[in-house]
Amino acid sequence: MKADLNITFYKETNFKETPIGKIPEDWEIRRLDNIVTECKTGIPVKQQDRVRGPYPYFGANGIIDYVHDYIFDGEYVIVAQDGSIGAIHYFNGKFWANNHVWVIKTKSFVFPKFLYYVFKTLNWKRLATGSTRPKVTQQVLLRVDIQLPPFPEQRAIAHVLSTVDEAIQKTNEIIEKTKRLKKGLMQELLTKGIGHKEFKDTEIGRIPKEWEVVRLKEVILEAKPGFACGKRDENGVIQLRMDSIDTEGWINCKAYVKVPPPKNVREYLLKPGDILFNNTNSVDLIGKTAIFRGEFSECVYSNHLTRIRVNPVKTIPEWILYVLIRKWQLRIFRMLCHPHVHQAGINKGDLLNLKIPLPPLDEQSKIAKVILTVDKKLKTEIKRKKKLEQVKKALMDLLLTGKVRIKVK
Missing domain, CATH: 3.90.220.20 (DNA methylase specificity domains)
Structure with missing residues (x-):
């Protein structure tokens, strides 16, 4: 393996004991x-x-x-x-x-x-x-x-780790740029749609003339809160919780617990296309929303989340997802929530009565497709950043302890 400098990597075999652990003999x-x-x-x-x-x-x-x-x-x-x-x-x-x-x-x-x-x-x-x-x-x-280590090796180690840091920084910049693009697209498409020339003023703002304003309850089949469970079971069922929902509309597959399945577990099983709305959290995070896309074969959700299933005759899950994310960005849920000690909650009634714009189904699909394209790019870059951070962590463990050495030619 070679880096930009004229260096090679090799595994160290000769160590000595020190007050801070084993290090190479010549350190x-x-x-x-x-x-x-x-x-x-x-x-x-x-x-x-x-x-x-x-x-x-x-x-x-x-x-x-x-x-x-x-x-x-x-x-x-x-x-x-x-x-x-x-x-x-x-x-x-x-x-x-x-x-x-x-x-x-x-x-x-x-x-x-x-x-x-x-x-x-x-x-x-x-x-x-x-x-x-x-x-x-x-x-x-x-x-x-x-x-x-010897000074040339210090410099080489810093060079390698700095190179990874630079890659992380560049990926960060792409992530932030993509987030801004997504936010801008949502602001434009969720209020102006595609190709409209005539608009009307409504209680939720200016929208295309062909669109409707409806309450959320008019376009969904259910809004069902999950169940609370303080017990843990390694052999139990996966339960998603408030930290399982990220702010971009995706499920965090590493943030879950396993709990004993309740007798009525089937009532809480998630299906692809289910929307999860975070009904209890801090005032800044309440209202986070994501779509379950089948990340787990069998999965339930806690009482801090509300499962929303749409009426496919009237809307698609992605439309509701992006509308709710946009309302979270505008801090609508911060204004709707009821503060408690250390956190806040949104009543199911307030959620159901939330007024949203509703284009025709075919336009919902077109808009969702555009935003989803950017969304997938964003997720790819976030994954890339996590991988780079894992690489950096591994390199720091190997290079700063001398387990892997760098020879400078």
Whole structure:
């Protein structure tokens, strides 16, 4: 296997025991205070006192603003002191930082981006002290042991991991662009349709003249909440829950539990084309909606979800899906919900009486097909991102422990 640099990979066989575990024989362990020239905090500037400019202003969560001046210039690793314990950042250039981070500059024999990736593997919560507001102190930080390969290998490891990071970033950009495209298409097609020239004003806004405004209950066969179950059974039936529904209309196949099947389990079995509406969640997430597309051969759903089955004479599942997603994007369900302690709920009656636009069936299908094309592209890119993240995780485990070595030619 070869990368952009003239490097080769090989499996290491000679290890030695160290306080932080096994590492290759020719690696060494150094305390952080022996490998850095700077480890200091920044200077806070209140938001109202900041002057807008070109230089990043770092806090524990990363870049939180841009300001007109800088106090650091160079290649640094930035570590959250408190708040977002475990947040690690890398920056090369001029920037400002506040007092919630440690700004670290390495000595010449340590490649900064390598240290950044090593920091990503540490258990920072164990390094933090204090109960009210845990903090990573400078004293504790400088005592951390760091594994150090020869400098060329440090640089090569950082290069490989950075290459994967760049691929993840590019995929992220495609995902965000595709999300914007999907949202724009939904806004256009769910209100203007395809090829219409005449429109009318209605209680839900301006829509094509040929369309109707109906209540949800007029175009569906049922809206059935699921069942609650606090028990777990490894041999039980798969139950989808509120976190099984993502915000783009898909089922998260990794977010489920297995529960003992109730006596009336058949009443709650899902069929392809069933719509799942999230009736209980935080005010920001309530109303998430997805279509069950047969992801599992046998599957039920919890009481925090409502199963909607459409009347095929009047509508198609995809139309209802996209209409409900659009209403979630417009925060309609946030306004309809009834807040409880820590979460909120939407009454079945309010859901059934929800007013929606209804084009003719053939136009519903055409619109859904256009949006679904973009939807599939979005899902493909999200899958690609997850695979890249898995690759990165595996590479970090292999390269930062020396299980797999890099030889630089």
